[in-house]
Amino acid sequence: MSDTTARAKTAVIVEDDPDIRHLLADVLESAGFSTVSVGNGIDGVRAVIAYQPLITTLDVNMPGIDGFEAARRIRQQSDTYIIMLTGLEEEADVVLGLGAGADEYVVKPFRPRELRARIEALLRRPRAGEAGAPAPAPRQESVGPSFPAPRSEADEAGPTTGTDVVVRPSVGEIVSPGDVWLVHRDLHLDPDSRLVRLAGDELDLTRTEFDLLATLMESKRRVRSKADLTLVLRGESYVTSYFVGDADKRAIEAHMTNLRRKLGDTPANPRYIETVRGVGYRLTSEHSAS
Template sequence: MNDVAELPKTAVIVEDDPDIRHLLADVLESAGFATVSVGNGIDGVRAVIAHQPLITTLDVNMPGIDGFEAARRIRRQSDTYIIMLTGLEEEADVVLGLGAGADEYVVKPFRPRELRARIEALLRRPRAGESGGAASATGREDVGYVLPAAHTEADAPAMTRTDVAARPLLDEVPAPDDGWLTHRDLHLDPESRLVRMADLELDLTRTEFDLLAALMESKRRVRSKADLTLVLRGESYVTSYFVGDADKRAIEAHMTNLRRKLGDNPASPRYIETVRGVGYRMTSESSAS
């Protein structure tokens, strides 16, 4: 292994299967990373603390502690980008991975080209503490309400205004012609990345802000889950090969979190409505509250 101290980018690979470990090392090293490989979750947490990598890949099923617990421990001490790799693709597992602090969720078997594309997209996203994203203001993007395991978006409880994650405004509500996007009493500024609802300022994660901005910009045009996945990755072209079922379930989980912060009931939405089998769009301005 190369001397990681002399290289600008380091990746930690936490994987108990030696063949997959070698494949991950090949992909990451071809992307310019020095790699540190370990075979269990405990050693993985230690390696992340010792090397402070830019990227960490985590297998879910490992001896000792599983990938979910390893992610939680890592996230408490590092803002490394976490990519979880697993043979599991149930919605509950996707939600658990995101809730534990993962930034990406890749289902095995994966193709090297797909993983490389995901890594490159991930590196375009701001990390905690970096300017230019909501993460710097609100912390990790996946902290907050997480849909309970074995539930789907349709099973989410009815939401009320008391569920809103917000704080009182210090400034006046923006005028409609000053660059803010507006839908009913919801106002979003793409430049400052602020969201205001009536007399409250919402505390959204980076992902929640980006989803809401994409929908408000599109107004009544439906955005599919695949389309929203590419928006979050910063992709400007459609490559359905790189958008799988796990990606779409992750969008559903993030959308549930966003709706809860808006106090929006998916059964009778005020802001965001689901178009079954297609995706999401903003509600009609004239529809009932």
């Protein structure tokens, strides 16, 4: 993967439990990452701004600001992949975590091999600077206290500079006839530039929300199950040997809730995405009642 190999593989671990911090460092370093570990949300935000890591793990219940608030602040400053690790497993907590900007939500206690597999799956997704994905906000000049060098010696490239930026077209830009857009009613999606427009207005979707919507729009009226959508996001479509658990399916439901909210859609009266009870999701009919 070009982005992974071109940029230093640094990970920031934000966790107040020292035993879990050490376990996460072992998992990430075995996957080839340099690690920076901190014990609270404020220092976690500062470390992410300083190092611009590829991966950030976030505990939820921490001193100072919690993981939800830390994720929101990090997402304003960085395109790092955020993995939220927490003992909170209610659907409302999953929705809150994903809505705050997390890419993955893993319930403690976790299995190290499964966590590593999820990390590897995340790295197969496009990041900012790739294929027109949204670029991160400018980095702040002041990053607070300095941090020690990452634990691994594989840090010759140093912290990333955040220079991989793609300028997105403005909402009012004229689209040339050669551009291929997926269209459903007044919803338009361009897979190449990763732009979505609803009634002419550009929507701000997360990577995962965009990928889910693109999959459904490409599938049209074909139903996609939660397990199928999980594998699509992992980049492992139709590979049946990969495990899809209840937590994965709840995460899809949470992402879908956020996506529908941004579309102004509701499950009871869907205009764009409908639920096929007990099966999954598909696009609504072009001619169904509004």
